[in-house]
Structures are given as C-alpha cells and as structure tokens.
Amino acid sequence: MAKTMHSKDTITHKRVLTIAVPIVLSNATVPILGAVDTGVVGQLGLAAPIGAVGIGAVILASVYWLFGFLRMGTTGLVAQARGAGDLGEVSALLTRVMMIAVVAGVALIALQVPILWAAFKLAPASAEVETLARSYIGIRIWSAPFAIAGFGLTGWLIAGERTRAVLVLQLWMNGLNILLDLWFVLGLGWGIEGVAIATVIAEVTGAGLGLFLCRSALTHPAWKAWPKVFDPARLLNMARVNTDIMIRSILLLAIMVSFAFFGASFGDLTLAANHILMQFVEITAYALDGFAFTAEVLVGQALGARSALALRRGALMASFWGLLVCTVLAVTFAVFGGVIVDIMTTAPDVQAEARRFLPWMVSVPLVGLAAWMLDGVFIGATRTRDMRNMSVVSLVVYLAAVYVLMPRFGAHGLWAALLISYIARGATLAWKYPALERDAHRS
Incomplete structure (x- = not known):
C-alpha cells in the first residue's frame, strides 16, 4: 500500500514556486552569460569570431554533458533517498559523485589532444573559424574537473530543495564570468581567448563555493563510511x-x-545567425528547467515515500507553471525577438540572417514544453531506460526530418527538424508515463 506523505511534504503551488523560482532565476543567468559571450565577441563586427565561440561552446558542452548524469542522476537518487528517510545515503551519494567528477575531469585533460583532433575532423567550419575555436577550447578544457563537479553539486542541492543555494552558486559563477568577459575582451582586448579564460576562472571558483554550500553532507558520518560509499548494490544501481x-x-x-x-x-x-538564435532556445530550456527540476524533486521524493498520488500531483503542478512560463516566452520572442538579435551582434548581415528564422523561436517554448517537463518527471523517477529509448526514437525522427526537409527548405528545414525532435520526445515519454504511477502503487 502506498504510504501517505506527511503534511509538511504536501505539494502546493507555494512549494512548487519555492523550489522553482530560484532555479529559474539562476538558470536565467546562464543564457545571459551565453548572450554576453556572443555579444562581446560580436562587438568586433565579424562573423568568424562569433561562429568560433559558437562551435567551441557546442563542442565543450557536448563533452561535458556526457557527464551530465552527475546532475540528473544525483537529483533523482538523492530525492528518493530523502523521501525514504535515508540520510546516510544522501551523504554517501555526494562522495560518490565527487569522485566521479575528479576522475572524469582528469581523463578529459589527459585526452584533450585526441578530443580536439576528433572535434575538428567532424566540424565543417572555415579555416579561420576552426583556428579561433581551437584556441578557445584549448584553454577551457583545463577546468574540466571543476565544470563536471558543478553538475553533481547542483544536483545534490536541488534534491534537498536548497534551490536558493543553487541561485547563489550560479550568480557567483555567471556574474564573475560576465565581469571578466567585459574586462578581458573589451578592456584588455584578449578576444575569444579572454572569453575562455573568464570561464575557466568562474568554473574553478564555482566548484569551491559549491562544496562549501554542500557542507551539511559532512554532518553525517556516511560521507566517509567507505563500505557504504562503495556498497556494490548501490553502486550498481x-x-x-x-x-x-x-x-x-x-x-x-x-x-x-x-x-x-x-x-x-x-x-x-548562417552559422553565426544560428548561434545567436540558439540563445533563444537556451533561454527557453533554462526557464523550463526550473520547473522540470521541481518535477524531479517532487517525483523522486514521492517514489521514495511510495505515494502515487504525490507523484501525479507533483508532475501536474510543475507542468502547469511550466506552461505559463512557455506562453510568456513565446509572446516575448514574438514582440522583442528582433531587438534581442540586434543587441547580440552589430554585424548587419548577421542581424538580417537571424531575423529570417525568428518565427521558429516563437514556436520553441510551446513545442518543447512536453519534452522538457517529462524529462524532469522521468529523471526524478530514475526511469532512465525509458528516457534512453525515447531519445533513440527522437534522434531517428530528427535525422529523417533533416533528410527530407533540409534539401527542400534549406536552413528553415533544419529548424523544422529540430522542433520535430522535441515533439517526438515529448509524445513518446507521455506514452510511457502511466507506468510510473503503476510502479508507485506497487512499491
């Protein structure tokens, strides 16, 4: 029989907003940082540096987000441990994820030469863009252990509903990064190398602050109880x-x-224009992530407490607020999209090219809502096999859409294929959702 959750754990609109609003505010600083990175380089009035920062950031994001499980998996596992009242496991989980971060980051530094070689073999950019991007990546990769550790630290704080601490962490990292961007690039004239150095400094100091914010884990002896930290069953899961x-x-x-x-x-x-427009997509993703993260916490705790009713209520209430945010974003992009583009670059040809695709940006929030919110639900439930399988479907649908649409409609077809992939992921995860409630009933 499902366990009834204590009244203090009742899921209300106030509780949803208390968890989500600091996350929305902290996440809002990330695309702002991306916009500043693009904007300061855009003041040079050339397309190549903008494209280089775009390609370089995408390559590094790709490498780092291979280890994004430290954020997502940590939130789901810690939330379920909290829901079950296992505080020792909560502390032991932080030790495990920090060990993974250190090992993964050192490995990336050691493998940076083949990583850079493979990345530029895949990237069909011009020689000028590739040279600039190589310089950018070669600097930023040295902060890999700290960047990866940030995923685990953030996930641990979110699972404990300590989202104000996450806000403090993000404000520090991104605020410092922005200030250093302006100083290094516009003040000292260091170009894209200055953007990279600013990010390295922000990531290193951010990891230190994150560890300080997670110091409550040290109050339970399980954080260094090695038999528990290395428990085979828990490690396997x-x-x-x-x-x-x-x-x-x-x-x-x-x-x-x-x-x-x-x-x-x-x-x-078009590469430069697409990079600018991807800031709109990132703004949407980070705004919705605030409520998707809330769904992770509430769903994870509900499963830990064996409450199918709380699971459904958490998923629905977080999604309700996500829908409101998406509507606001769509209207904002429709009215102010051109102004945002003009702020991010002074190159007239890039401005004109980006404006051609602005209607797609208006569609992104509403089309992507189901995919982003259901990601949060499934992460909280740690139903990761379903997420993996539905991502396979999404990729296949995307590639098919690119094959059909891009030759006929050019870059417009490419944007259409991206939005179709969101629809495919949202629809397939929705199909799998009822099984989550059935599992909670059986727990």
Missing part, C-alpha cells in the same frame, strides 16, 4: 541510472551538435 542518462545525453547532444554542423554547411553567416 547508480551505474545503471547514470549509464542510461549518459547514453540519453549522447543521443540528444548528437541532435544539437549535428544541428550546428548542418548549419555550418550553409556558410559562416
């Missing part, structure tokens, strides 16, 4: 969850990376 999420991330990143590379095939101008 964590490996299963994280492997599925990693595969899922690879599949979704394949869509985003191929989108950038397909766009580059239309020339540097």
